[in-house]
Amino acid sequence: MPAALLTAVIMIVGWFPFSSLWHQQSQIDTTAAQIKALQREEASLKYQAKTVDTKAAATALAREQYQLVNPGQSLIQVLPGDSSGQVSASSADPGLLPLVPPSSMATSSAAVKATTHHSSQYVSRLLRTLEFWR
Secondary structure (H helix, E strand, C coil): CHHHHHHHHHHHHHHCCHHHHHHHHHHHHHHHHHHHHHHHHHHHHHHHHHHCCCHHHHHHHHHHHHCCCCCCCCCCCCCCECCCCCECCCCCCHHHCCCCCHHHHHHHHHHHHHHHHHHHHHHHHHHHHHHHHC
């Protein structure tokens, strides 16, 4: 009888899925934490919805976040400037940048000539390659 009882205890301990139960419990705890986080986020969103429920709050939100105006109004945006009152080149229209001096264009024309020379070499190599068609 004691041997049978010992064998039964060993079989129960050996085959009982302790690791599976432990893993499932950790998954349940993680899911419960996610559910609580979602419930807190839902409560926050409901509060925000109540605060924006009025027409004045919706208008203020539209003006602040979406730069919307009422019909008949105009939206004017003033760009930041430097201390002298001039608009900085980095934050303004590229058309306000100074003109490129003509002396710097000489290097560009040399690059165009090199490209033309390179393309003429390509054409001559292509024609030599296709000579076997004659």
